[in-house]
Amino acid sequence: xxxxxxxxxxxxxxxxxxxxxxxxxxxxxxxxxxxxxxxxxxxxxxxxxxxxxxxxxxxxxxxxxxxxxxxxxxxxxxxxxxxxxxxxxxxxxxxxxxxxxxxxxxxxxxxxxxxxxxxxxxxxxxxxxxxxxxxxxxxxxxxxxxxxxxxxxxxxxxxxxxxxxxxxxxxxxxxxxxxxxxxxxxxxxxxxxxxx
Amino acid sequence: xxxxxxxxxxxxxxxxxxxxxxxxxxxxxxxxxxxxxxxxxxxxxxxxxxxxxxxxxxxxxxxxxxxxxxxxxxxxxxxxxxxxxxxxxxxxxxxxxxxxxxxxxxxxxxxxxxxxxxxxxxxxxxxxxxxxxxxxxxxxxxxxxxxxxxxxxxxxxxxxxxxxxxxxxxxxxxxxxxxxxxxxxxxxxxxxxxxxxxxxxxxxxxxxxxxxxxxxxxxxxxxxxxxxxxxxxxxxxxxxxxxxxxxxxxxxxxxxxxxxxxxxxxxxxxxxxxxxxxxxxxxxxxxxxxxxxxxxxxxxxxxxxxxxxxxxxxxxxxxxxxxxxxxxxxxxxxxxxxxxxxxxxxxxxxxxxxxxxxxxxxxxxxxxxxxxxxxxxxxxxxxxxxxxxxxxxxxxxxxxxxxxxxxxxxxxxxxxxxxxxxxxxxxxxxxxxxxxxxxxx
Numbered sequence: 338x339x340x341x342x343x344x345x346x347x348x349x350x351x352x353x354x355x356x357x358x359x360x361x362x363x364x365x366x367x368x369x370x371x372x373x374x375x376x377x378x379x380x381x382x383x384x385x386x387x388x389x390x391x392x393x394x395x396x397x398x399x400x401x402x403x404x405x406x407x408x409x410x411x412x413x414x415x416x417x418x419x420x421x422x423x424x425x426x427x428x429x430x431x432x433x434x435x436x437x438x439x440x441x442x443x444x445x446x447x448x449x450x451x452x453x454x455x456x457x458x459x460x461x462x463x464x465x466x467x468x469x470x471x472x473x474x475x476x477x478x479x480x481x482x483x484x485x486x487x488x489x490x491x492x493x494x495x496x497x498x499x500x501x502x503x504x505x506x507x508x509x510x511x512x513x514x515x516x517x518x519x520x521x522x523x524x525x526x527x528x529x530x531x532x533x
Numbered sequence: 534x535x536x537x538x539x540x541x542x543x544x545x546x547x548x549x550x551x552x553x554x555x556x557x558x559x560x561x562x563x564x565x566x567x568x569x570x571x572x573x574x575x576x577x578x579x580x581x582x583x584x585x586x587x588x589x590x591x592x593x594x595x596x597x598x599x600x601x602x603x604x605x606x607x608x609x610x611x612x613x614x615x616x617x618x619x620x621x622x623x624x625x626x627x628x629x630x631x632x633x634x635x636x637x638x639x640x641x642x643x644x645x646x647x648x649x650x651x652x653x654x655x656x657x658x659x660x661x662x663x664x665x666x667x668x669x670x671x672x673x674x675x676x677x678x679x680x681x682x683x684x685x686x687x688x689x690x691x692x693x694x695x696x697x698x699x700x701x702x703x704x705x706x707x708x709x710x711x712x713x714x715x716x717x718x719x720x721x722x723x724x725x726x727x728x729x730x731x732x733x734x735x736x737x738x739x740x741x742x743x744x745x746x747x748x749x750x751x752x753x754x755x756x757x758x759x760x761x762x763x764x765x766x767x768x769x770x771x772x773x774x775x776x777x778x779x780x781x782x783x784x785x786x787x788x789x790x791x792x793x794x795x796x797x798x799x800x801x802x803x804x805x806x807x808x809x810x811x812x813x814x815x816x817x818x819x820x821x822x823x824x825x826x827x828x829x830x831x832x833x834x835x836x837x838x839x840x841x842x843x844x845x846x847x848x849x850x851x852x853x854x855x856x857x858x859x860x861x862x863x864x865x866x867x868x869x870x871x872x873x874x875x876x877x878x879x880x881x882x883x884x885x886x887x888x889x890x891x892x893x894x895x896x897x898x899x900x901x902x903x904x905x906x907x908x909x910x911x912x913x914x915x916x917x918x919x920x921x922x923x924x925x926x927x928x929x930x931x932x933x934x935x936x937x938x939x940x941x942x943x944x945x946x947x948x949x950x951x952x953x954x955x956x957x958x959x960x961x962x963x964x965x966x967x968x969x970x971x972x973x974x
Contacts, residue, residue, distance in 0.1 A: 354963070354967070355960075358959065358960075358962075358963035359946070359947070359959075360956050360959045360960055360963065361939065361942040361943060361946050361947075361956075362935070362938060362939035362942055362943075362956050363956050363960060365863075365942055366863065366867075369863070369864060370863075370864055370867045370868070373864055373868065374867075374868075374871055377871075377875075378874075381875070435875075441868075445864045445865070445868065448864060449860055449863070449864060454942060454945055454946045455942075455945035455946075505555070508555050509555075511861075512853070512857055512858070512861075513840050515857050515858075515860055515861065516840050516843075516853060516857045517840065519856070519857060519860050520852060520853070520856045520857045521837075521840075523828065523832075523856065523941070523944075523945060524828070524831065524832040524835060524837070524852075525832075525837065526945055527828050527829055527832035527944060527945070528832040528833060528837075
């Protein structure tokens with residue numbers, strides 16, 4: 338515990354020093370990356386991670402049921418979901434862990450946003466909430482995409498569905514979120530700064 | 534065993550590296566489009582004029598503490614393969630504190646047969662200077678040249694031929710090269726210069742060529758560009774509201790051109806030379822300025838559009854790559870090594886980074902090969918001599934990415950200045966100050 342406190346204090350002090358001296362690029366890298374790493378270490382294997390995995394699994398279960406794809410979820414194994422593949426008429430187990438829960442990406446988004454100097458605090462707060470909600474939804478769309486590809490193309494497509502298709506869907510949707518959170522406010526601020 | 538390792542590396546790279554890989558995919562797609570476009574629509578070198586008549590050309594040169602380079606700049610104009618009596622040179626002094634005027638006077642003594650004017654502005658500012666010069670023009674074509682650039686002897690004639698052969702041409706940028714013997718030395722600073730030269734070559738021979746074909750030219754280079762007189766005089770001229778007055782004007786002229794069925798182009802065979810960058814600090818300062826300029830000009834011309842509307846425009850798409858994706862690259866550059874602590878093997882992390890390096894290397898080789906095809910003569914020999922520099926280009930790209938990222942942050946936090954102190958110097962000074970303060974108290 339003492340090491341944790343010392344690390345957080347050291348990180349914060351260096352962050353304050355860099356901000357005070359307006360060394361923006363080092364400040365931003367140090368604070369955003371540092372925050373992200375610490376958040377991942379704290380949230381990894383935490384009750385919050387399991388809760389997110391459980392809620393994601395449940396929502397996936399309901400949506401897939403609505404779409405006519407048979408699934409099972411288990412109270413004792415949050416984040417684990419059994420999917421009945423239509424093509425092969427067999428069950429496939431999908432395990433939603435930290436990599437698939439969107440938790441890492443949420444930590445990254447928060448790290449980048451909290452220390453972003455281009456946006457006022459109030460807007461950062463609002464953007465953070467909206468961004469996390471959008472990220473959760475996008476992750477759900479990614480998982481749905483993976484299951485749909487599996488369901489229509491069979492178990493052999495797992496690698497490509499999980500590693501490539503799902504990831505690309507996730508990435509391109511999240512870019513839109515990043516654009517609204519980082520790029521658009523920057524443009525507004527610059528526009529105001531240049532007197533337009 | 535090797536197969537398994539490669540498969541895992543690929544899976545790792547695709548799954549986690551997507552944050553760095555997707556920008557690479559976008560870079561690759563862009564490169565392919567550029568290269569195909571350049572291959573199918575090669576630049577038509579301006580044809581020789583059929584008549585003996587040559588129009589009058591006015592050259593406007595803003596001067597600010599340029600005593601070291603002004604003589605060479607002016608001399609390059611008088612040595613053009615263009616009749617001296619058809620040239621007018623207007624130097625506009627904006628706040629020089631050195632002996633630029635003495636250099637100008639000396640030049641006037643040495644070269645009598647050319648029409649030259651010197652104007653002194655009350656206040657500094659490159660845009661004011663350029664506009665003041667433009668009000669003095671007599672020529673049918675207006676050339677703007679930086680006082681630290683010098684022209685190839687065919688530059689003006691080539692540009693005029695391009696305009697005379699194409700009545701729809703509203704404005705054109707020349708190509709910028711660095712003035713350096715290629716391949717002679719191999720110190721670190723030389724490698725940096727060679728990287729810069731290849732970057733310029735690719736930017737003008739491929740990037741701007743593509744933009745010309747699609748009539749989306751982003752910037753008419755401030756160092757060397759030319760305008761049809763009536764088009765320039767109908768524009769808003771140069772403005773001080775951004776640090777990239779050349780890009781801002783380009784946006785205005787492009788709007789005018791699109792409305793009037795005109796076009797903007799890059800004439801890459803009309804060449805101006807500039808000094809290579811003297812240090813990493815200067816490179817940093819330059820890239821910060823470019824990034825600020827891009828953000829400022831795009832902000833002013835984008836009217837608070839949403840994402841979908843924004844990406845329908847060329848500059849909106851450019852901004853997504855240069856701004857939005859820059860954020861994802863930032864954290865993941867640091868986070869991918871961190872995945873080792875989440876249980877991934879270290880060799881896998883290394884393999885992922887080496888894979889990325891080779892992807893960018895391939896991309897840079899492609900650019901290099903296509904760009905070299907567009908060159909000729911001694912320059913071609915020189916650029917071929919430094920082919921090995923391509924291995925350093927991914928590193929150069931990586932360094933300039935961080936410089937530009939710093940520019941993004943500085944645009945939002947600091948007032949614009951021409952020169953910017955680099956963050957390493959800033960850090961050194963801050964530490965020194967803090968220790969000094971601590972030891973005194």
